[in-house]
Amino acid sequence: xxxxxxxxxxxxxxxxxxxxxxxxxxxxxxxxxxxxxxxxxxxxxxxxxxxxxxxxxxxxxxxxxxxxxxxxxxxxxxxxxxxxxxxxxxxxxxxxxxxxxxxxxxxxxxxxxxxxxxxxxxxxxxxxxxxxxxxxxxxxxxxxxxxxxxxxxxxxxxxxxxxxxxxxxxxxxxxxxxxxxxxxxxxxxxxxxxxxxxxxxxxxxxxxxxxxxxxxxxxxxxxxxxxxxxxxxxxxxxxxxxxxxxxxxxxxxxxxxxxxxxxxxxxxxxxxxxxxxxxxxxxxxxxxxxxxxxxxxxxxxxxxxxxxxxxxxxxxxxxxxxxxxxxxxxxxxxxxxxxxxx
Amino acid sequence: xxxxxxxxxxxxxxxxxxxxxxxxxxxxxxxxxxxxxxxxxxxxxxxxxxxxxxxxxxxxxxxxxxxxxxxxxxxxxxxxxxxxxxxxxxxxxxxxxxxxxxxxxxxxxxxxxxxxxxxxxxxxxxxxxxxxxxxxxxxxxxxxxxxxxxxxxxxxxxxxxxxxxxxxxxxxxxxxxxxxxxxxxxxxxxxxxxxxxxxxxxxxxxxxxxxxxxxxxxxx
Numbered sequence: 001x002x003x004x005x006x007x008x009x010x011x012x013x014x015x016x017x018x019x020x021x022x023x024x025x026x027x028x029x030x031x032x033x034x035x036x037x038x039x040x041x042x043x044x045x046x047x048x049x050x051x052x053x054x055x056x057x058x059x060x061x062x063x064x065x066x067x068x069x070x071x072x073x074x075x076x077x078x079x080x081x082x083x084x085x086x087x088x089x090x091x092x093x094x095x096x097x098x099x100x101x102x103x104x105x106x107x108x109x110x111x112x113x114x115x116x117x118x119x120x121x122x123x124x125x126x127x128x129x130x131x132x133x134x135x136x137x138x139x140x141x142x143x144x145x146x147x148x149x150x151x152x153x154x155x156x157x158x159x160x161x162x163x164x165x166x167x168x169x170x171x172x173x174x175x176x177x178x179x180x181x182x183x184x185x186x187x188x189x190x191x192x193x194x195x196x197x198x199x200x201x202x203x204x205x206x207x208x209x210x211x212x213x214x215x216x217x218x219x220x221x222x223x224x225x226x227x228x229x230x231x232x233x234x235x236x237x238x239x240x241x242x243x244x245x246x247x248x249x250x251x252x253x254x255x256x257x258x259x260x261x262x263x264x265x266x267x268x269x270x271x272x273x274x275x276x277x278x279x280x281x282x283x284x285x286x287x288x289x290x291x292x293x294x295x296x297x298x299x300x301x302x303x304x305x306x307x308x309x310x311x312x313x314x315x316x317x318x319x320x321x322x323x324x325x326x327x328x329x330x331x332x333x334x335x336x337x338x339x340x341x342x
Numbered sequence: 343x344x345x346x347x348x349x350x351x352x353x354x355x356x357x358x359x360x361x362x363x364x365x366x367x368x369x370x371x372x373x374x375x376x377x378x379x380x381x382x383x384x385x386x387x388x389x390x391x392x393x394x395x396x397x398x399x400x401x402x403x404x405x406x407x408x409x410x411x412x413x414x415x416x417x418x419x420x421x422x423x424x425x426x427x428x429x430x431x432x433x434x435x436x437x438x439x440x441x442x443x444x445x446x447x448x449x450x451x452x453x454x455x456x457x458x459x460x461x462x463x464x465x466x467x468x469x470x471x472x473x474x475x476x477x478x479x480x481x482x483x484x485x486x487x488x489x490x491x492x493x494x495x496x497x498x499x500x501x502x503x504x505x506x507x508x509x510x511x512x513x514x515x516x517x518x519x520x521x522x523x524x525x526x527x528x529x530x531x532x533x534x535x536x537x538x539x540x541x542x543x544x545x546x547x548x549x550x551x552x553x554x555x556x557x558x559x560x561x562x
Contacts, residue, residue, distance in 0.1 A: 052470050081472035092463035096485050096562045106471040109481070137561055157471070 001193045002028040002051055002161065007060035008217075009046050020046040022217035023060070033187055033194040035208035035225070037201065037240055043217040044197040048163050051195065052084045053077055064161070082110060085154035089166035091146040093138045093153075099125070100134040103152045110157070124152045128182060144175035151182060155190070162186065164196035168203055176200075180207045201240040205229070205302055213237045229302050230272055245300050247309055249337055253295055257337065265321050266337040269328060270309040271299065278331055281312070284324040290316035311337065350533060354520065358540055360434050361516040364509060365502045368441035372502075373495065375446035379405065380453025381479060391465075391475045408447040413505050416440050417512060424512075437506065437514025445502055452494035456487040489560040496552025500545050517541050 009021040020043045028034040038044045049055040050062050053069050061068045064084065072080055085106075093102050100121055101108075107117045125131050128148040138146055147167060154162055164183070168176040184207055186192050198204060204211050204225060212222035213236060221234045229245075232238045242248070249268070257264055269280070281292045297310030314321045328334045379401060385391040386398040411419070417440040424439040425431045460483055468482045484491075507518020517537045525534020 054466060054470060078472035078474065081470060084470075086467070086470040088463055088467060090463055092461065092467035094464060094482065094486060095461075096488065096560060098561075101562075105468075105481075109468075109471055109473050109477055153471075163470075 001030040001032075001065065002026075002034075002195060003063040003066075004047075004050070005061050005063065007047075007050060007057045007062055009043075009050065009055055010058045019217050021050065021057075024217075024219050026212055026219060026222065028193060028195055030193050031187065031191050032209045033183070033196065033207055035204040035211040036195070036197045036214055036219075037199065037204050037211060038197075038214035039199055039236075042214040044214050045165060047214070048086075048165055048195060048197050051161070051163055052081050052086060082106065082157045083159050084161045084163060085157065085159040086163040086165065087147065087150045087154050087167045089169050091138075091143075091150045091170075093146060093149055095138055097137075098134065099130060099136050099138070099141070099149050102138070102149055103156055105153060106157045120156060121152075124155050127155070128152045142175075143171050144178060147171065147175075147179055148182065151179075151186070155186065155192075158190070159192060162192050162194045164194060164198075166198055167196065169198065169200065173202075176203065177206070183207060201244045204240075205244055205300070209303075213240065226302055226305065226307070229300075229307055230270075245298055245308065247298075249311055250296055253311060253337070265314040266295070266311060267314065267325065267328075267334050268309055268311055268337055270333040272307060272332065280328055280331055284314075284327055287327065288316070288324040289320045290314050290324045354517075354533075354536060354540070357515055357517045357520040357537070358544075360514070361503065361506055361518070361541075361544065364434055364438055364441060364506045364514060364516055365499060368438050368445060368502050368506075369495070369499050371438070371442045372445040372449050372498070375442065376449025376498075377453055379447070379450035380457060381483070383450060383454045384457040384483070385475070385479065391478060405447040405450050408443065409451070413440070413444050414508055414511065416444055417508060421512075432513040434509070434514050434516070436512050437509035437516075440512075441502060441505055441509070444505055445498055448501065449495065449498050452498060453487075453491060456490040456494055457483050459490055460486045485562055488562070489556045492556040492559050493552055496549055496556075499548050499552070503541065503545060503548070517544075 004024045004026040007021060007024045008019065011018045011020055022043070024047060036044045036047060046055050050057050051064065051069070053072075056070055061070060063069070064080065067080075069077070069080060094105065097105070103121045103124060104117045107120060112120075121134075122131070125134055128151055130145060130148050130152065133141065133145065138149065141149065150167075162183075168179050171179060180203060183194060183196075187194055196203070196208070208225050210223065211225050211228055212219045213228070213234060214220065215236050221228065221232070221237050228237060229241055232241055253266065257266055281294075284290060285292050291314070293313040293315060295311045295313055297308060299306050299308030301307075314324060316324075325334060382401055383398065383405070386394040386401070417437075420440055420443060421431045424436050427439055428435045430436050464482055464486060465478055468478050473481070504518075506514070506516050507522065509516050509519060517540055521534050521537040521541070524530040525537060
């Protein structure tokens with residue numbers, strides 16, 4: 001659906017070159033929610049604007065539905081833009097116009113007949129849950145409602161692609177969740193392909209199918225959200241994951257590992273996919289002569305699959321503990337926590 | 343010789359009429375010049391919708407030149423042009439020509455700054471929807487700036503009331519002229535006071551109307 005082929009964007013400012021996007025290759029499939037995550041300045045804002053040509057690439061090509069968008073004439077580009085909608089961090093609504101007029105705006109631009117505009121706007125406002133706000137002005141709305149208007153406006157032309165530029169970054173966590181829920185519904189009900197950029201890992205975690213991590217204009221890692229979480233290859237990716245899931249071991253536990261010169265049996269147990277639901281600890285407690293003490297940990301749900309890790313201490317005879325660890329290893333991944341682990 | 347204020351009343355009314363006529367005609371014509379000029383300044387500037395260095399620099403220079411000339415000098419300097427346009431170089435109509443040339447470029451600057459205040463993100467959003475540059479100008483820039491433009495035109499119209507006082511030099515008449523020629527030059531203090539009070543009322547009324555319109559135009 002969207003295909004970046006060796007795309008670069010270089011800005012020139014007073015003789016100095018700034019590489020915003022560097023040799024990016026990405027493929028976004030039809031009907032998927034694809035996330036691009038990166039810290040500010042990573043080039044993701046530029047990247048998303050290359051799709052609808054608000055920015056022109058200096059090298060490489062961006063294909064939408066097989067069509068190189070930078071080769072389009074001005075008129076063809078305007079036609080293409082009606083099929084690629086965009087929503088923004090700061091909503092970018094017309095302040096002088098009502099909610100109704102804002103949503104109708106793209107249809108007015110393309111000269112649709114009035115009665116068809118009315119029908120479409122009412123339908124879309126109903127979809128985003130703002131039917132009763134049609135005659136409000138934007139300064140009478142909350143942030144979440146404004147973004148719903150932005151989304152309704154984006155959907156008015158029945159687009160194939162929705163670009164989201166930090167669409168939830170100005171919203172509180174609860175409102176963020178409701179907007180993400182709405183985006184998921186858009187994908188499911190209208191089969192819209194969504195490309196979103198964000199610096200928030202919890203947004204990516206909750207809604208994206210696949211994700212690319214950007215740093216200094218380059219895509220440093222990409223894959224399914226689950227693979228990224230469970231097996232991050234890059235330091236920056238790891239940092240983003242840590243922003244939603246603490247997987248380093250607290251100092252208090254590391255300090256207590258050596259107790260009376262006698263090493264304690266502390267393990268990190270990582271749960272993946274189907275095994276996350278298994279009662280491993282109660283089983284080893286029954287089967288072997290050990291006691292399990294959970295010290296620390298976190299379980300997250302990623303794409304409706306639980307994932308997480310727990311720091312546990314096993315207490316008992318050394319031989320029993322070895323057997324218990326072997327048993328755990330058959331189902332989930334486990335590693336001994338050493339004092340030097342940090 | 344003192345003038346009886348009561349007998350003089352018709353003359354004051356006539357002067358009020360002249361002032362309002364000069365100011366309103368000049369305001370309309372100057373806006374017709376200033377609005378497209380202001381839009382052109384905004385769209386041709388760096389990173390504008392239709393960036394064009396040459397056009398921008400020429401327009402910018404011309405506006406600056408007109409804005410530098412003191413009104414009283416402009417009034418005299420363009421007398422031949424005035425004669426060409428309205429057939430005479432004296433009277434209320436003749437005073438309107440320099441008023442238009444004086445406030446047109448000023449209004450262009452006011453429009454320019456009003457349009458530059460429009461949120462860049464909204465313009466980007468319109469572009470992302472496939473709007474043409476003209477659609478962005480008349481469906482985004484102008485409606486979003488209209489409320490500010492109304493306030494700025496109020497400033498311009500009050501400036502015109504002030505400038506019109508100098509119209510006496512070409513026999514343009516008006517309240518300002520009356521205040522100067524009777525009140526100041528002939529020491530008719532009561533006439534001066536009356537005309538100044540009338541000017542104050544006019545300015546207050548303009549500002550009130552401007553504020554009202556600006557508030558109304560915030561929501562279209």
